[in-house]
Amino acid sequence: MDDQFYLQDSRSHVGDGLTFHGKEHRGYYTDLDKCELYTKEKACGHRDTDIPWPKRYIDERAHYGVDCQLMDEQASNSMLEPGCRVYLQVPGSWNGNDVYWMGWNKGQVTADLGRACNLNLEQSRIEFAADLSAGSRKLWSAEYIDSIRRRLVWRQDVDLKQALRGTGIKLAKPKKPREEVFNCGGCGRFIGDMQRYREDCRNCGTSNTP
Structure with missing residues (x-):
């Protein structure tokens, strides 16, 4: 059916194999026969790191x-x-x-x-x-x-833009996580997480390395 979708967990893959949500929402699998099938509505109602793929598109490009x-x-x-x-x-x-x-x-x-x-x-x-x-x-x-x-299915064998063409699905761009900030132990100014490892406070020279 055209209204069936696999839901990829884009945060991980196994080798070149894409991983998808398992049946009954139990784990993630590369084995397509162990993966849950979603309607369009339900496939689009998950995290922004979950990507809906039309079942027909994936099945046509799958291999053993x-x-x-x-x-x-x-x-x-x-x-x-x-x-x-x-x-x-x-x-x-x-x-x-x-x-x-x-x-x-x-x-x-x-x-x-x-x-x-x-x-x-x-x-x-x-x-x-x-x-x-x-x-x-x-x-x-x-x-x-x-x-x-x-x-x-291997990631190099699929193209998301091509797969979603004509489905009406528009994926939201994942939000960039906000950088964690801290107060300098010497002067109280805000410093970024990476900055405290990379250099001392530019204002007072205090080392804020944990």
Whole structure:
């Protein structure tokens, strides 16, 4: 529906993945299937750091990633049977929590599972024997990985102005927080928070560093 929105928490992100309000307002997630959907009215009634994104726009630009915290090597190994398909992980590399995989093009690695190559198990063991032995590649059952993948969207794949065009939503500019001020301990004049660390009072020379 056009009147459904995800609500981004713009204060944080995980790697390149945008984080959104979770269902029942419990936490924040990059996994779109765990995120709450709002009407236009409710999406616009939150903090100025919360950004409404049309569901259709986000869904069209979403991809699948695999959270390293969900990966169970034992479960995957039990599914490595002759003739099965496998993905080749690049160990030690992450985009946020998402692992990197070997892509179809030589030398290409990607955290987008849709761009990762999946090959025959026996072929992979032969073709990448040296990499597997050195630990620079690792085999995972494609069936297993596909069962734990999740939908997310990267910040570089979306454009807020484009997304909100035609929705009638005008975002308020976040208010700049007022700088905290203090009284100089020597003369009582006002000094800014950063000034008291950077220099002594310009009026009386008193150090106001905490």
